[in-house]
Amino acid sequence: MTVHGSAFVTIFLMAVVTYAFRAGGYWMxxxxxxxxRMESGLAYLPGAVITALVVPSAIEAGFPGIVGLVAVxxxxxxxxxxxxxxxxxxxxxxxxxxxx
Amino acid sequence: MQRCVWExxxxxxxxxxxxxLEEAExxxxxxxxxxxxxxxxxxxxxxxxxxxxxxTYGAVFGVLAKQAGVSLLETTLLNLFVFAxxxxxxxxxxxxYPLPIMAIxxxxxxxxxxxxxxxxxxxxxxxxxxxWMVYPTLHILSDESWAVAMTEYRNGxxxxxxxxxxxxxxxxxxxxxSAFGHVLGGSIGDPAELGLxxxxxxxxxxxxxxGYRSRFDLAPWGASGLVxxxxxxxxxxxxxxxxxxxxxxxxxxxxxxERPHHQIPDATEPxx
Numbered sequence: 001m002t003v004h005g006s007a008f009v010t011i012f013l014m015a016v017v018t019y020a021f022r023a024g025g026y027w028m029x030x031x032x033x034x035x036x037r038m039e040s041g042l043a044y045l046p047g048a049v050i051t052a053l054v055v056p057s058a059i060e061a062g063f064p065g066i067v068g069l070v071a072v073x074x075x076x077x078x079x080x081x082x083x084x085x086x087x088x089x090x091x092x093x094x095x096x097x098x099x100x
Numbered sequence: 101m102q103r104c105v106w107e108x109x110x111x112x113x114x115x116x117x118x119x120x121l122e123e124a125e126x127x128x129x130x131x132x133x134x135x136x137x138x139x140x141x142x143x144x145x146x147x148x149x150x151x152x153x154x155x156t157y158g159a160v161f162g163v164l165a166k167q168a169g170v171s172l173l174e175t176t177l178l179n180l181f182v183f184a185x186x187x188x189x190x191x192x193x194x195x196x197y198p199l200p201i202m203a204i205x206x207x208x209x210x211x212x213x214x215x216x217x218x219x220x221x222x223x224x225x226x227x228x229x230x231x232w233m234v235y236p237t238l239h240i241l242s243d244e245s246w247a248v249a250m251t252e253y254r255n256g257x258x259x260x261x262x263x264x265x266x267x268x269x270x271x272x273x274x275x276x277x278s279a280f281g282h283v284l285g286g287s288i289g290d291p292a293e294l295g296l297x298x299x300x301x302x303x304x305x306x307x308x309x310x311g312y313r314s315r316f317d318l319a320p321w322g323a324s325g326l327v328x329x330x331x332x333x334x335x336x337x338x339x340x341x342x343x344x345x346x347x348x349x350x351x352x353x354x355x356x357x358e359r360p361h362h363q364i365p366d367a368t369e370p371x372x
Contacts, residue, residue: 007174018187
Protein backbone atom coordinates (compact mmCIF):
# COMPACT_ATOMS: atom_id res chain seq x y z
CA MET A 1 0.00 0.00 0.00
CA THR A 2 2.36 2.69 -1.17
CA VAL A 3 2.14 5.71 -3.41
CA HIS A 4 5.32 6.80 -5.14
CA GLY A 5 5.83 10.55 -5.44
CA SER A 6 6.05 10.44 -9.22
CA ALA A 7 3.01 8.14 -9.38
CA PHE A 8 1.08 10.69 -7.35
CA VAL A 9 2.10 13.50 -9.70
CA THR A 10 1.16 11.39 -12.74
CA ILE A 11 -2.24 10.47 -11.32
CA PHE A 12 -2.88 14.10 -10.38
CA LEU A 13 -2.07 15.34 -13.90
CA MET A 14 -4.16 12.59 -15.49
CA ALA A 15 -7.05 13.60 -13.24
CA VAL A 16 -6.75 17.31 -14.12
CA VAL A 17 -6.64 16.63 -17.88
CA THR A 18 -9.56 14.20 -17.72
CA TYR A 19 -11.84 16.38 -15.63
CA ALA A 20 -11.01 19.42 -17.76
CA PHE A 21 -12.42 17.56 -20.77
CA ARG A 22 -15.43 16.15 -18.97
CA ALA A 23 -16.48 19.50 -17.58
CA GLY A 24 -15.00 21.65 -20.37
CA GLY A 25 -17.26 20.47 -23.18
CA TYR A 26 -20.33 21.06 -21.06
CA TRP A 27 -19.07 24.44 -19.85
CA MET A 28 -18.15 25.60 -23.35
CA UNK A 29 -21.62 24.87 -24.72
CA UNK A 30 -23.00 27.30 -22.15
CA UNK A 31 -20.73 30.11 -23.37
CA UNK A 32 -22.00 30.03 -26.94
CA UNK A 33 -25.58 30.64 -27.99
CA UNK A 34 -26.87 27.93 -30.26
CA UNK A 35 -29.20 28.47 -33.18
CA UNK A 36 -32.10 26.00 -33.37
CA ARG A 37 -30.34 24.44 -36.34
CA MET A 38 -27.17 23.83 -34.32
CA GLU A 39 -29.14 22.54 -31.38
CA SER A 40 -31.03 20.04 -33.52
CA GLY A 41 -27.73 18.99 -35.10
CA LEU A 42 -26.48 18.29 -31.57
CA ALA A 43 -29.24 15.72 -31.22
CA TYR A 44 -27.41 13.61 -33.80
CA LEU A 45 -24.05 13.99 -32.07
CA PRO A 46 -24.36 11.02 -29.67
CA GLY A 47 -25.16 8.58 -32.49
CA ALA A 48 -22.29 9.97 -34.53
CA VAL A 49 -19.87 9.63 -31.60
CA ILE A 50 -20.98 6.04 -30.94
CA THR A 51 -20.51 5.20 -34.62
CA ALA A 52 -17.04 6.71 -34.43
CA LEU A 53 -16.22 4.54 -31.40
CA VAL A 54 -17.60 1.34 -32.92
CA VAL A 55 -16.33 1.36 -36.49
CA PRO A 56 -12.56 1.42 -35.88
CA SER A 57 -12.74 -1.00 -32.94
CA ALA A 58 -14.76 -3.48 -35.03
CA ILE A 59 -12.32 -3.17 -37.94
CA GLU A 60 -9.44 -3.71 -35.51
CA ALA A 61 -11.07 -6.98 -34.38
CA GLY A 62 -10.94 -8.20 -37.99
CA PHE A 63 -13.33 -10.75 -39.48
CA PRO A 64 -14.48 -12.15 -36.10
CA GLY A 65 -15.30 -8.56 -35.13
CA ILE A 66 -17.54 -8.14 -38.19
CA VAL A 67 -19.33 -11.43 -37.38
CA GLY A 68 -19.73 -10.20 -33.79
CA LEU A 69 -21.30 -6.96 -35.06
CA VAL A 70 -23.76 -8.90 -37.21
CA ALA A 71 -24.70 -11.04 -34.18
CA VAL A 72 -25.27 -7.89 -32.11
CA UNK A 73 -27.39 -6.33 -34.87
CA UNK A 74 -29.59 -9.43 -35.16
CA UNK A 75 -30.14 -9.70 -31.40
CA UNK A 76 -30.97 -6.00 -31.07
CA UNK A 77 -33.45 -6.22 -33.94
CA UNK A 78 -35.11 -9.35 -32.56
CA UNK A 79 -35.12 -8.78 -28.81
CA UNK A 80 -33.77 -5.25 -28.27
CA UNK A 81 -31.87 -6.50 -25.23
CA UNK A 82 -28.39 -5.13 -24.47
CA UNK A 83 -27.25 -7.95 -22.27
CA UNK A 84 -28.26 -10.66 -24.76
CA UNK A 85 -26.56 -8.67 -27.51
CA UNK A 86 -23.38 -8.58 -25.43
CA UNK A 87 -23.49 -12.33 -24.78
CA UNK A 88 -24.11 -13.18 -28.44
CA UNK A 89 -21.56 -10.65 -29.70
CA UNK A 90 -18.78 -11.91 -27.42
CA UNK A 91 -19.85 -15.51 -28.07
CA UNK A 92 -19.66 -15.00 -31.83
CA UNK A 93 -16.16 -13.50 -31.59
CA UNK A 94 -15.01 -16.32 -29.31
CA UNK A 95 -16.37 -18.96 -31.70
CA UNK A 96 -14.84 -17.34 -34.77
CA UNK A 97 -11.46 -17.23 -33.03
CA UNK A 98 -11.68 -20.95 -32.31
CA UNK A 99 -11.87 -21.57 -36.06
CA UNK A 100 -9.26 -19.05 -37.17
CA MET B 101 -46.29 31.34 -21.75
CA GLN B 102 -45.35 27.95 -20.68
CA ARG B 103 -44.94 27.47 -17.00
CA CYS B 104 -43.59 24.27 -15.73
CA VAL B 105 -42.63 23.84 -12.14
CA TRP B 106 -40.25 21.04 -11.48
CA GLU B 107 -39.05 19.83 -8.25
CA UNK B 108 -35.78 18.21 -7.88
CA UNK B 109 -34.61 15.96 -5.15
CA UNK B 110 -31.18 14.56 -4.79
CA UNK B 111 -31.54 11.68 -2.47
CA UNK B 112 -29.40 9.02 -1.07
CA UNK B 113 -29.34 6.12 -3.43
CA UNK B 114 -29.87 2.57 -2.32
CA UNK B 115 -26.16 2.03 -2.16
CA UNK B 116 -25.85 4.90 0.28
CA UNK B 117 -23.56 7.36 -1.40
CA UNK B 118 -23.71 10.15 1.13
CA UNK B 119 -21.60 13.25 0.85
CA UNK B 120 -22.49 14.62 -2.53
CA LEU B 121 -26.10 13.57 -2.17
CA GLU B 122 -28.44 15.70 -0.16
CA GLU B 123 -32.01 16.83 -0.35
CA ALA B 124 -32.63 19.65 -2.77
CA GLU B 125 -35.83 21.19 -3.97
CA UNK B 126 -35.85 23.34 -7.02
CA UNK B 127 -38.30 25.33 -8.99
CA UNK B 128 -37.68 26.59 -12.47
CA UNK B 129 -39.55 27.67 -15.54
CA UNK B 130 -38.00 25.24 -17.92
CA UNK B 131 -40.02 22.61 -19.64
CA UNK B 132 -39.91 18.96 -18.92
CA UNK B 133 -36.59 18.55 -17.15
CA UNK B 134 -36.79 17.13 -13.66
CA UNK B 135 -34.45 15.52 -11.17
CA UNK B 136 -36.05 12.80 -9.11
CA UNK B 137 -35.14 9.78 -7.03
CA UNK B 138 -37.16 7.63 -9.44
CA UNK B 139 -34.95 8.97 -12.23
CA UNK B 140 -31.82 7.89 -10.37
CA UNK B 141 -33.25 4.38 -9.95
CA UNK B 142 -34.32 4.23 -13.59
CA UNK B 143 -30.75 5.15 -14.54
CA UNK B 144 -29.29 2.46 -12.29
CA UNK B 145 -31.67 -0.11 -13.78
CA UNK B 146 -31.17 0.95 -17.40
CA UNK B 147 -27.39 0.75 -17.03
CA UNK B 148 -27.28 -2.55 -15.11
CA UNK B 149 -26.76 -4.75 -18.23
CA UNK B 150 -23.73 -2.62 -19.15
CA UNK B 151 -22.39 -2.76 -15.64
CA UNK B 152 -21.57 -6.41 -16.31
CA UNK B 153 -19.35 -5.56 -19.26
CA UNK B 154 -17.80 -2.65 -17.38
CA UNK B 155 -17.02 -4.99 -14.49
CA THR B 156 -15.24 -7.17 -17.03
CA TYR B 157 -12.91 -4.39 -18.18
CA GLY B 158 -12.59 -3.27 -14.58
CA ALA B 159 -11.25 -6.68 -13.63
CA VAL B 160 -8.91 -6.66 -16.64
CA PHE B 161 -7.64 -3.23 -15.58
CA GLY B 162 -7.03 -4.48 -12.02
CA VAL B 163 -5.00 -7.39 -13.35
CA LEU B 164 -2.95 -5.10 -15.63
CA ALA B 165 -2.33 -2.68 -12.74
CA LYS B 166 -1.11 -5.45 -10.48
CA GLN B 167 1.16 -6.77 -13.22
CA ALA B 168 2.54 -3.26 -13.84
CA GLY B 169 3.47 -2.97 -10.16
CA VAL B 170 0.84 -0.37 -9.31
CA SER B 171 -0.23 -0.68 -5.68
CA LEU B 172 -3.85 -1.14 -4.69
CA LEU B 173 -3.84 2.37 -3.20
CA GLU B 174 -2.51 3.87 -6.45
CA THR B 175 -5.13 1.88 -8.38
CA THR B 176 -7.81 3.29 -6.09
CA LEU B 177 -6.50 6.84 -6.57
CA LEU B 178 -6.63 6.37 -10.35
CA ASN B 179 -10.20 5.09 -10.10
CA LEU B 180 -11.32 7.90 -7.81
CA PHE B 181 -9.66 10.84 -9.51
CA VAL B 182 -9.28 9.82 -13.14
CA PHE B 183 -12.11 7.29 -13.59
CA ALA B 184 -11.48 6.75 -17.29
CA UNK B 185 -10.98 3.09 -18.11
CA UNK B 186 -9.39 3.31 -21.54
CA UNK B 187 -6.86 5.96 -20.43
CA UNK B 188 -6.04 4.01 -17.26
CA UNK B 189 -5.41 0.84 -19.27
CA UNK B 190 -3.14 2.76 -21.64
CA UNK B 191 -1.25 4.20 -18.65
CA UNK B 192 -0.65 0.70 -17.25
CA UNK B 193 1.05 -0.11 -20.54
CA UNK B 194 3.58 2.69 -19.93
CA UNK B 195 3.91 2.34 -16.16
CA UNK B 196 7.59 1.64 -15.38
CA TYR B 197 9.92 3.55 -13.04
CA PRO B 198 11.18 6.18 -13.65
CA LEU B 199 7.67 7.06 -14.83
CA PRO B 200 7.37 8.67 -18.29
CA ILE B 201 5.03 11.28 -16.78
CA MET B 202 4.65 13.45 -19.88
CA ALA B 203 4.03 10.47 -22.17
CA ILE B 204 1.36 9.08 -19.85
CA UNK B 205 -0.35 12.45 -19.49
CA UNK B 206 -0.32 13.09 -23.26
CA UNK B 207 -1.76 9.63 -23.91
CA UNK B 208 -4.46 10.36 -21.34
CA UNK B 209 -5.15 13.64 -23.09
CA UNK B 210 -5.51 12.01 -26.49
CA UNK B 211 -7.68 9.16 -25.26
CA UNK B 212 -9.93 11.41 -23.20
CA UNK B 213 -10.38 14.20 -25.76
CA UNK B 214 -13.63 12.51 -26.72
CA UNK B 215 -15.10 13.42 -23.31
CA UNK B 216 -15.45 17.00 -24.59
CA UNK B 217 -18.09 15.72 -27.02
CA UNK B 218 -19.92 13.74 -24.36
CA UNK B 219 -20.15 16.70 -22.00
CA UNK B 220 -21.12 19.09 -24.80
CA UNK B 221 -23.97 16.87 -25.95
CA UNK B 222 -25.44 16.78 -22.43
CA UNK B 223 -25.80 20.57 -22.27
CA UNK B 224 -29.35 20.82 -23.66
CA UNK B 225 -30.53 18.43 -20.96
CA UNK B 226 -28.42 19.34 -17.93
CA UNK B 227 -28.40 23.11 -18.36
CA UNK B 228 -31.56 23.43 -16.28
CA UNK B 229 -29.79 22.07 -13.22
CA UNK B 230 -27.60 24.18 -10.93
CA UNK B 231 -23.84 23.94 -11.46
CA TRP B 232 -23.22 22.31 -8.07
CA MET B 233 -25.23 19.31 -9.22
CA VAL B 234 -23.95 19.12 -12.79
CA TYR B 235 -20.19 19.40 -12.28
CA PRO B 236 -19.79 16.60 -9.72
CA THR B 237 -22.00 14.37 -11.89
CA LEU B 238 -19.77 15.09 -14.89
CA HIS B 239 -16.75 13.74 -13.00
CA ILE B 240 -18.14 10.20 -13.17
CA LEU B 241 -19.49 10.52 -16.71
CA SER B 242 -18.42 7.55 -18.82
CA ASP B 243 -18.97 6.43 -22.41
CA GLU B 244 -21.40 3.74 -21.32
CA SER B 245 -23.50 5.80 -18.93
CA TRP B 246 -23.56 8.68 -21.39
CA ALA B 247 -24.75 6.42 -24.20
CA VAL B 248 -27.53 4.91 -22.09
CA ALA B 249 -28.63 8.33 -20.87
CA MET B 250 -28.64 9.84 -24.36
CA THR B 251 -30.60 6.88 -25.76
CA GLU B 252 -33.21 7.46 -23.06
CA TYR B 253 -33.14 11.19 -23.84
CA ARG B 254 -33.89 10.46 -27.48
CA ASN B 255 -36.81 8.33 -26.34
CA GLY B 256 -38.24 11.28 -24.44
CA UNK B 257 -36.64 10.93 -20.99
CA UNK B 258 -36.12 14.32 -19.35
CA UNK B 259 -35.35 13.34 -15.77
CA UNK B 260 -31.73 14.36 -15.15
CA UNK B 261 -31.66 12.04 -12.14
CA UNK B 262 -31.30 9.30 -14.72
CA UNK B 263 -27.88 10.67 -15.70
CA UNK B 264 -26.64 10.38 -12.12
CA UNK B 265 -28.11 6.87 -11.86
CA UNK B 266 -26.40 5.77 -15.08
CA UNK B 267 -23.06 7.22 -13.95
CA UNK B 268 -23.33 5.62 -10.51
CA UNK B 269 -24.16 2.19 -11.98
CA UNK B 270 -20.93 2.26 -13.97
CA UNK B 271 -18.90 3.48 -10.98
CA UNK B 272 -20.35 0.76 -8.72
CA UNK B 273 -19.40 -1.85 -11.31
CA UNK B 274 -15.91 -0.52 -11.95
CA UNK B 275 -14.63 -0.04 -8.39
CA UNK B 276 -15.10 -3.53 -6.90
CA UNK B 277 -14.22 -5.21 -10.21
CA SER B 278 -10.86 -3.44 -10.52
CA ALA B 279 -10.02 -4.15 -6.89
CA PHE B 280 -10.96 -7.79 -7.47
CA GLY B 281 -8.74 -7.92 -10.57
CA HIS B 282 -5.86 -6.38 -8.62
CA VAL B 283 -6.16 -8.94 -5.82
CA LEU B 284 -6.44 -11.77 -8.33
CA GLY B 285 -3.32 -10.46 -10.04
CA GLY B 286 -1.66 -12.73 -12.53
CA SER B 287 -3.93 -15.75 -12.08
CA ILE B 288 -6.28 -14.57 -14.86
CA GLY B 289 -5.31 -15.71 -18.35
CA ASP B 290 -5.48 -13.67 -21.52
CA PRO B 291 -8.92 -11.98 -21.71
CA ALA B 292 -8.76 -12.00 -25.53
CA GLU B 293 -8.95 -15.80 -25.51
CA LEU B 294 -12.49 -15.55 -24.18
CA GLY B 295 -13.45 -12.79 -26.61
CA LEU B 296 -13.79 -10.37 -23.68
CA UNK B 297 -11.81 -7.69 -25.48
CA UNK B 298 -14.83 -7.42 -27.80
CA UNK B 299 -17.10 -6.37 -24.91
CA UNK B 300 -16.50 -2.65 -25.52
CA UNK B 301 -17.34 -2.87 -29.23
CA UNK B 302 -20.37 -5.12 -28.66
CA UNK B 303 -21.88 -2.77 -26.08
CA UNK B 304 -21.54 0.31 -28.25
CA UNK B 305 -22.76 -1.45 -31.38
CA UNK B 306 -25.81 -2.69 -29.47
CA UNK B 307 -26.57 0.81 -28.26
CA UNK B 308 -26.17 2.16 -31.77
CA UNK B 309 -28.52 -0.41 -33.33
CA UNK B 310 -30.97 0.01 -30.45
CA GLY B 311 -30.95 3.78 -30.90
CA TYR B 312 -31.77 3.71 -34.60
CA ARG B 313 -34.91 5.77 -35.20
CA SER B 314 -35.29 6.58 -38.89
CA ARG B 315 -33.43 6.87 -42.17
CA PHE B 316 -32.44 10.38 -41.06
CA ASP B 317 -29.89 8.70 -38.80
CA LEU B 318 -28.11 7.07 -41.72
CA ALA B 319 -26.33 10.08 -43.26
CA PRO B 320 -24.74 11.39 -40.02
CA TRP B 321 -23.84 7.89 -38.86
CA GLY B 322 -22.37 6.95 -42.24
CA ALA B 323 -20.29 10.13 -42.40
CA SER B 324 -19.09 9.56 -38.85
CA GLY B 325 -18.11 5.94 -39.48
CA LEU B 326 -16.23 6.76 -42.65
CA VAL B 327 -14.32 9.71 -41.18
CA UNK B 328 -13.61 7.85 -37.94
CA UNK B 329 -12.17 4.92 -39.87
CA UNK B 330 -9.93 7.20 -41.98
CA UNK B 331 -8.67 9.21 -39.03
CA UNK B 332 -8.16 6.10 -36.89
CA UNK B 333 -6.04 4.67 -39.69
CA UNK B 334 -3.99 7.85 -40.22
CA UNK B 335 -3.69 9.61 -36.84
CA UNK B 336 -2.57 8.22 -33.45
CA UNK B 337 -4.68 8.74 -30.33
CA UNK B 338 -8.47 8.98 -30.21
CA UNK B 339 -8.82 11.93 -32.55
CA UNK B 340 -10.94 9.63 -34.69
CA UNK B 341 -13.76 9.84 -32.14
CA UNK B 342 -13.77 13.63 -32.31
CA UNK B 343 -13.39 13.67 -36.10
CA UNK B 344 -16.18 11.14 -36.66
CA UNK B 345 -18.51 12.85 -34.19
CA UNK B 346 -17.91 16.23 -35.82
CA UNK B 347 -18.44 14.83 -39.31
CA UNK B 348 -21.78 13.33 -38.28
CA UNK B 349 -22.76 16.55 -36.54
CA UNK B 350 -21.90 18.65 -39.61
CA UNK B 351 -23.93 16.41 -41.90
CA UNK B 352 -26.88 16.66 -39.51
CA UNK B 353 -26.62 20.47 -39.32
CA UNK B 354 -26.10 21.03 -43.04
CA UNK B 355 -29.13 19.09 -44.16
CA UNK B 356 -31.49 20.61 -41.57
CA UNK B 357 -34.12 21.61 -44.15
CA GLU B 358 -35.11 18.10 -45.11
CA ARG B 359 -35.41 16.78 -41.58
CA PRO B 360 -38.91 16.63 -40.10
CA HIS B 361 -38.97 18.72 -36.96
CA HIS B 362 -40.95 16.32 -34.84
CA GLN B 363 -38.03 13.95 -34.83
CA ILE B 364 -35.70 16.34 -33.13
CA PRO B 365 -35.31 15.62 -29.44
CA ASP B 366 -35.27 18.93 -27.66
CA ALA B 367 -35.21 19.64 -23.96
CA THR B 368 -37.37 22.71 -24.45
CA GLU B 369 -40.23 20.58 -25.73
CA PRO B 370 -42.48 19.48 -22.91
CA UNK B 371 -42.78 15.76 -22.55
CA UNK B 372 -46.25 14.50 -21.86
